[in-house]
Amino acid sequence: MTTRELLFLGLLRHQKMHGYQLNEFIQQDLAVCTDIKKPTAYYLLNKMEARGWITQSSEQIGNRPLRRVYQITPTGEIAFQSMLRESMQEYTPTYFEDDIPLAFLDELTTDEASTYLETRKxxxxxxxxxxxxxxxxxxxxxxxxxxxxxxxxxxxxxxDEVLSRLTLMEEE
Amino acid sequence: MTTRELLFLGLLRHQKMHGYQLNEFIQQDLAVCTDIKKPTAYYLLNKMEARGWITQSSEQIGNRPLRRVYQITPTGEIAFQSMLRESMQEYTPTYFEDDIPLAFLDELTTDEASTYLETRKxxxxxxxxxxxxxxxxxxxxxxxxxxxxxxxxxxxxxxDEVLSRLTLMEEE
DNA sequence: TATAACATGTAACAAGTTACATGATTTC
DNA sequence: GAAATCATGTAACTTGTTACATGTTATA
Structure with a gap:
């Protein structure tokens, strides 16, 4: 997903941040939209630094672990602009993990199916x-x-519609 | 994705099939719901055979390349039943690749943004x-x-709503 | 006779996850 | 004094993709 890099650049454009801080923000504020794990974040930051999109500067408070504070570079800004435009005109089809099981719903009794779908709901x-x-x-x-x-x-x-269809089938 | 294996088992329950045939069906009839590439399909078939979920029998027509026709086993049927029930009660959140760029839509002029979204549409x-x-x-x-x-x-x-919001902003 | 369709695979790579490792500081 | 939070990473693994390799047969 190229959009993860876009996200990182977009966030760093507004504010310098260190890895931990980025992770926190993504998990607290953007959890509904994306799910980036810690090692992935650190990996991406290193990769983007190697590319020259961001630069590091160390920061230390007291004797706490060193913070690597990242900042976007002009090269990174160019990358952001071009990735934004490219991704904005693209429609990426989304596949639903839960679709496949639905295809085999008729292997279950309407009763059992309803129970499971209530759990999903x-x-x-x-x-x-x-x-x-x-x-x-x-x-x-x-x-x-x-x-x-x-x-x-x-x-x-x-x-809701699937559940009501199942109820109708049960009545027959 | 466990559901890919569920799909394969579900299809083989109805009919014996060889790899090529499975691929054809998925790409022609189920392309809107999933996107399994050829090497992935062959890989999964081998894996499932090693597990004892399916068995192979060779078939050859004339001098054409050998077909490996797969058939579900009782063990495979058990696996199908349990995977179906497990996946049916699970709600898996879906993330949209196209969401992230949307967060930075306001970096573009309303005009440019509209053009891109029309392409998406x-x-x-x-x-x-x-x-x-x-x-x-x-x-x-x-x-x-x-x-x-x-x-x-x-x-x-x-x-459509996003596009109309952009039009409203343009008028201001 | 060239190309599409039939049929199966391998090897190298890419992306991301899990589990593990480390060590300081604040809070209960 | 234990547990949570701060802060960064590595190593091994899983999953899936791309590109390549191979050879036959039907079709245009």
């Missing part, structure tokens, strides 16, 4: 609740969060 | 058209395809 609703409680972000970051919200709402509506 | 609409022209499948395979259709429609509606 609970998980979905709890994610929806989390989303609706996250603070409003400035600019189009909020648009990204809204997109995700729309998607979750569409999923909830779909699940 | 065209690609989306052409995928929608393909979907609406795929033949109806039996049973809940059709449900899977419908889910995908719902998703694409929600995406189209979202894109």
């Amino acid at each position: 609970e998980q979905l609703l709890s994610e929806l609740e989390i989303m609706q409680n996250t603070p409003v972000h400035p600019g189009t970051v909020q648009w990204m969060l809204e997109h995700r919200l729309r998607h979750l709402q569409a999923e909830a509506a779909w699940l | 065209e690609q989306l609409l052409s995928e929608l058209e393909i979907m609406q022209n795929t033949p109806v499948h039996p049973g809940t395979v059709q449900w899977m395809l419908e889910h995908r259709l719902r998703h694409l429609q929600a995406e189209a509606a979202w894109l």
